[in-house]
Amino acid sequence: MRVSPARAAVVGHPIGHSRSPDLHRAAYAVLGEDVDYAAHDLVEDQLPAFVDARRGDPAWRGLSVTMPLKSVAAACADELTGLGAAVGAVNTLLFRPGATVLGHNTDVAGIVGAVRAAGAVPAAPTAAVLGGGGTATAAVAAAGLLGAGRADVFVRSAARAERAVEAGRRLGLPVRLRPWEEAAGALAGYDVVVSTLPPHGADELAAGFAATAPATAGVLLDAAYDPWPSALARAWEGAGGAVAPGLDMLIFQAVDQIRLFTGRSLGEPLPREQDVIAAMCTAVGRPIRVVPAVSRPRP
Numbered sequence: 170m171r172v173s174p175a176r177a178a179v180v181g182h183p184i185g186h187s188r189s190p191d192l193h194r195a196a197y198a199v200l201g202e203d204v205d206y207a208a209h210d211l212v213e214d215q216l217p218a219f220v221d222a223r224r225g226d227p228a229w230r231g232l233s234v235t236m237p238l239k240s241v242a243a244a245c246a247d248e249l250t251g252l253g254a255a256v257g258a259v260n261t262l263l264f265r266p267g268a269t270v271l272g273h274n275t276d277v278a279g280i281v282g283a284v285r286a287a288g289a290v291p292a293a294p295t296a297a298v299l300g301g302g303g304t305a306t307a308a309v310a311a312a313g314l315l316g317a318g319r320a321d322v323f324v325r326s327a328a329r330a331e332r333a334v335e336a337g338r339r340l341g342l343p344v345r346l347r348p349w350e351e352a353a354g355a356l357a358g359y360d361v362v363v364s365t366l367p368p369h370g371a372d373e374l375a376a377g378f379a380a381t382a383p384a385t386a387g388v389l390l391d392a393a394y395d396p397w398p399s400a401l402a403r404a405w406e407g408a409g410g411a412v413a414p415g416l417d418m419l420i421f422q423a424v425d426q427i428r429l430f431t432g433r434s435l436g437e438p439l440p441r442e443q444d445v446i447a448a449m450c451t452a453v454g455r456p457i458r459v460v461p462a463v464s465r466p467r468p
Contacts, residue, residue, distance in 0.1 A: 173228060174203040174204060174205040174228075175202070175203060175204045175205070175228055175229075175230050175430075176204070176205050176206075176207075176228045176229050176230065177193065177204055177205075177206045177207075177229070177230045177231050177232065177233070177430050178206060178207045178208060178209050178232055178233070179193075179206075179207075179208050179209070179232070179233040179234075179235060180208075180209045180210075180211045180216065180219065180232050180233070180234055180235070180238060181210070181211065181234065181235030181236055181237070181238055182210055182211060182212045182236075182237065182238070183210060184208045184209065184210040184211075184235070185208075185210070186395065187208055187235060188416065188419060188452075188453050189206075189208070189233050189235070189419070189423065190206055190207065190208055191449075191452040191453055192419065192420060192423045192449045192452060192453060193206040193233070193423060193426070193427065193430075194206055194452070195445075195448040195449050195451070195452035196423070196424075196427045196439075196445045196448060196449055197427075197431075198448065199441060199444050199445045199448045200427075200431065200439065200440060200441070200445060202431055204230065204430065204431075211238065212237075213237060213238060213241045216238050216241050216242065216245060217241070217244075217245050220232070220242075220245045220262060220270060223264060224264065224268040224269075224270065225264075225267075225268035226264070229264045230263070230264060230429075230430040230431075231261060231262055231263040231264055231426070231429060231430045232261070232262040233260065233261060233423070233426055234259060234260045234261065234262060235260065236303070239258035239259060239260055239274075239303050240257070240258050240303065242258070242259045242260070242262055242272060243257065243258055243259045243272050245262065245270060245272070246259060246262060246270045246271060246272030247269045247270050247271070248269065248270075248271050248272070249271070249272045249273070250271065250272070250273040250274075252273065252274055252277060252310065253272045253273045253274045254339075255310065255336060255339040255340050256274045256276075256277065256306045256307055256310050256336050257306055257332055257335065257336055257339075258274060258303045258306060258307070258332075259272035259273055259274050260273075260274055260275055260276050260422065261273045261274065261275050261425070261426050261429065263429045263430070273425075273429070273435075274307055274310075275422040275423070275424075275425040275426050276304065276307035276311075276418070276422050277307045277310045277311050277314065278421060278422060278424075278425050279307075279418040279419065279420075279421040279422025279423075279425075280307060280308055280311035280363060280390060280418055280421075280422075281311045281314050281315060281421075282417070282418075282420075282421030282422075282424075283390050283413040283414075283417035283418040283420075283421055284311070284315065284361055284363075284388050284390050284413060285315075286413065286417060286421070286458045286459065287388050287390070287411045287412060287413035287417070288387075288388040288410075288411030289388075290315055290316075290360060290361060290388060291316075291360050292316050293316045293317065293318060294312075294315055294316060294317050294359075294360035294361045295317065295319075295321075295358065295359045295360045295361070296312035296315065296317035296319070296320050296321065296359060296360065296361045296362075296363070297320070297321045297322075297323060297347075297352075297355070297356060297359040297361070297362045297363070298312070298320055298321070298322045298323070298333065298362075298363050298365060299323050299352065299362065299363070299364040299365060299366055299371060299374070300322075300323075300324065300329075300364065300365040300366045300370070301322055301324040301326070301329040301330030301331075301332070301333050302329065302332075302365060303332070304365035304392055305322060305330065305332070305333040305363075305365045306332050306333050306336040308320070308333075308363040308365055309322070309333050309336050309337050309340070309342060309344060310336060310340055310342075311363065312342065312361065312363070313337075313340050313341075313342040315361060317342070317361070318342075318343070319342065319343045319344070319345060320333075320337060320342060320343070320344050320345070321344075321345045321346075321347050321359075322334075322344055322345070322346050322347065323347050323348070323349055323351065323352040323355075324346060324347075324349060325349040327346050330344075330346055334346070349374075352374055352377075352378075353374055353377030353378045353380070353381060354377075354381055356378055356383070356385075357378070357381070357383035357384060357385040357387070357408060357410075358385075359385075359387050360386075360387045360388070361387060361388050361390075362387060362388070362389045362390070362405075363389075363390045363392070364389065364390070364391045364392060364393070364399075364401055365392050366392070366393060367393060368393045368395060368396065368399070369393075369399075369400075370393070371391070371393075371399065371400065371401040372399075372400040372401070374401065375399070375400035375401040375403070375404040376400070376404075378401070378404050378405075378408075379404040379407065379408075383408040384408055384409055385405070385408045385409055385410040386409060386410065387410050387411070388410065388411045388412075388413065389401070389402065389405040389410055389411070389412050389413070390412075390413045390414075390415070390417075390418060391412065391413075391414060391415060392415040392418060393415055394414045394415035394416045394419070397414050397416070398412070398414070402414065414455075416453055416455050417455065417458060419453075420446065420449050420450060420453070420455065420458065421446075421458075423449065424439070424442070424445070424446065424449075427439065427445070443459070446458060
C-alpha cells in the first residue's frame with residue numbers, strides 16, 4: 170500500500186504570485202522526500218483556524234508564511250525560537266509531535282545568505298534598511314548577523330518603525346531612524362542596504378539616488394522581485410554596486426524551512442545541499458548561487 174505523502178504549504182494573501190511551491194518542490198525532488206507542497210490563500214482571521222485544524226496531524230510538516238500573516242502566525246505558535254521572538258514575526262510554522270506548533274523566522278538567514286552571495290561584505294559593515302514594516306525587523310536582525318554595529322532605518326514615519334526599533338533592542342543592536350528625505354543622498358555610503366519596500370515603492374527614491382551621480386561598492390538587497398530589475402536595482406548597479414533580488418532571499422530562507430520540514434535542525438546541512446540550492450535557483454530562473462559562509466541565526 171502506498172504511503173500518503175507528507176504535507177506542507179505556503180499561506181498568505183494574495184498567494185498566486187508565490188514562488189515558494191516552485192522552490193520547495195524542486196528541493197524535495199533532489200532530496201527524494203515525498204512532500205506535497207501547496208499554496209493556500211488566507212487572510213489574517215482565517216489563519217488560526219487553519220493552523221488548529223492541522224495540529225496533531227502526522228502528515229503535516231509545516232507552513233511557510235508570507236504577507237500579511239507573519240504577525241498573526243507568531244500568535245498561532247505555542248512556542249517561538251529565540252530569533253522568532255526577537256523579530257516579533259515568523260514566516261515558518263513547524264508542526265511538532267504532541268499537537269504543538271513552533272514559530273521561527275527564516276527571513277533573517279535568507280537576507281544574510283542573499284547579501285553574502287551577491288558580493289563582498291566587510292567584517293563590520295555599515296547597514297541601512299529602507300522601510301519600517303514587518304520585513305524591516307528581519308533586516309535589522311540580519312544587519313546584526315552580518316556584523317553591523319548599528320542599523321540605520323529610513324522611514325517616512327517613525328511610528329511605522331516601532332517594531333524594527335524594538336527588534337533591535339531585543340537583539341542588542343542599536344537602530345537609528347533617519348528621515349526618508351535623506352536616503353537618496355546617503356545610501357551610496359553604506360556597505361549593505363536592504364530595501365523592504367513593495368514593488369515600485371522605491372522608484373522615486375531610485376531617481377533621486379541616480380541624480381546624485383553616486384559611486385558605491387556596497388551590496389543592495391531589494392526584497393521586491395517582480396518586476397525585476399527594479400528601478401532601485403538598476404540605479405544601484407549603475408553606481409557600481411552589487412545587487413541581490415528578493416528571489417535570492419526567498420531561496421536562502423526556504424533552505425532553512427526545508428531543513429525543518431524534513432525533520433532536521435537549523436544547523437544541520439541538507440544532503441547534497443548545493444545541488445538542492447542549484448535546483449531551486451533553476452526552478453525560479455536565477456543563476457545558480459554558491460552556498461555562502463553564513464553565520465547561523467540562533468534558533
